[in-house]
Amino acid sequence: MADISFRQALNDTLREELKRDENVFLMGEEIGVFEGSYKITAGLLKEFGAKRVVDTPIAENGFVGMAVGAAMLGLRPVVEIMTFNFIALAMDEILNHAAKIHYMFGGQTPIPMVIRTPGGGGQQLSATHSQNLEVWFAHIPGLHVVAPSNPADAKGMLKTAIRNNNPVIFIEHLGLYNTKGSVPEGDYLVPFGKAKVTKEGSDLTVISYSRMASMALDVARRLEQENKWSVEVVDLRSLRPLDKETIVNSVKKTGRAIIFEEDWRSYGIGAEIAATVQEEAFDYLDAPVKRVANVEVPLPYSKPLESAALTGAKQLLDAINELAPRRRR
Numbered sequence: 001m002a003d004i005s006f007r008q009a010l011n012d013t014l015r016e017e018l019k020r021d022e023n024v025f026l027m028g029e030e031i032g033v034f035e036g037s038y039k040i041t042a043g044l045l046k047e048f049g050a051k052r053v054v055d056t057p058i059a060e061n062g063f064v065g066m067a068v069g070a071a072m073l074g075l076r077p078v079v080e081i082m083t084f085n086f087i088a089l090a091m092d093e094i095l096n097h098a099a100k101i102h103y104m105f106g107g108q109t110p111i112p113m114v115i116r117t118p119g120g121g122g123q124q125l126s127a128t129h130s131q132n133l134e135v136w137f138a139h140i141p142g143l144h145v146v147a148p149s150n151p152a153d154a155k156g157m158l159k160t161a162i163r164n165n166n167p168v169i170f171i172e173h174l175g176l177y178n179t180k181g182s183v184p185e186g187d188y189l190v191p192f193g194k195a196k197v198t199k200e201g202s203d204l205t206v207i208s209y210s211r212m213a214s215m216a217l218d219v220a221r222r223l224e225q226e227n228k229w230s231v232e233v234v235d236l237r238s239l240r241p242l243d244k245e246t247i248v249n250s251v252k253k254t255g256r257a258i259i260f261e262e263d264w265r266s267y268g269i270g271a272e273i274a275a276t277v278q279e280e281a282f283d284y285l286d287a288p289v290k291r292v293a294n295v296e297v298p299l300p301y302s303k304p305l306e307s308a309a310l311t312g313a314k315q316l317l318d319a320i321n322e323l324a325p326r327r328r329r
Helices: 006-020 042-047 060-072 084-098 134-138 151-163 208-224 244-254 268-283 305-310 313-323
Strands: 002-005 024-028 053-055 076-082 113-118 145-147 170-171 178-185 195-197 204-208 231-235 238-240 257-264 290-294
Touching: 002 006, 006 024, 006 042, 006 151, 006 178, 006 238, 024 060, 042 053, 053 076, 053 113, 060 084, 060 290, 084 113, 113 151, 134 170, 134 204, 134 238, 145 151, 151 170, 151 178, 170 208, 195 208, 195 244, 204 208, 204 244, 204 313, 208 231, 208 257, 208 313, 231 244, 244 257, 257 313, 268 290, 290 313
Parallel strands: 024 053, 024 076, 076 113, 113 170, 145 170, 204 231, 204 257, 257 290
Antiparallel strands: 002 178, 145 238, 195 231
């Protein structure tokens, strides 16, 4: 297995899928000549040409609508929204068309399209460029929503997304692009709706996704090395469909659960997971479910204020120390 960055895993996967299927094409703002704001599409215009790597105007509602139409006619568009925050401009096309056409047409018209988009805070991009809006889309039947946390899952889940006959929202955290990890070579796919226990543990379960799942794994490993707590980490990977079975089985095993997400606490992914645990594992809980999330403010530009608003390793450690069983204290 090669050790490559999250960014390179995405670039390699797009290249492989463009070669594999002539119906796959890319579209988005500045993805061709400029090679993408975060260089995910570097080299692809030169290799595949302007019909397969399409630079679009600054008009998200227009080119996402075009992608829906192209998918209806049998092509497989992979759309890049420059930043998750701009996806609000295409909500009608996603919510009322991409998510519903397959169902409303009685299964006769699949919508095999992917919307890739980076989000997350910590980059000093201020309130309108640092949001995590995945809960909007995880709420909508008809969409798949995935958020890989490492390069291997980035490759495997992007391949699965491109080959899926339903619209997929593919979330990439900006803070993960430079992270590295081992990535299987060849035609490696990761199924949707399958969470992964990235570390076994016995004292409590941390449930997370995207960059926070990577951070949770680092914290859990450090605590194990320090002989403090045995923390099990569940990386959701897929938000819709959601792997409730893995979540519930882990909580039944440990008796304690922390949900760790880089988003506002109210009405979020964490609230859905907490409800799932309460409904399906209540009798196994030895303590209330705990949620760790961002402060509920628009994210500031100022670095000290941004850091104060974002959740992170310190907040997770505090929650673990508060919730962990007393016998290990």
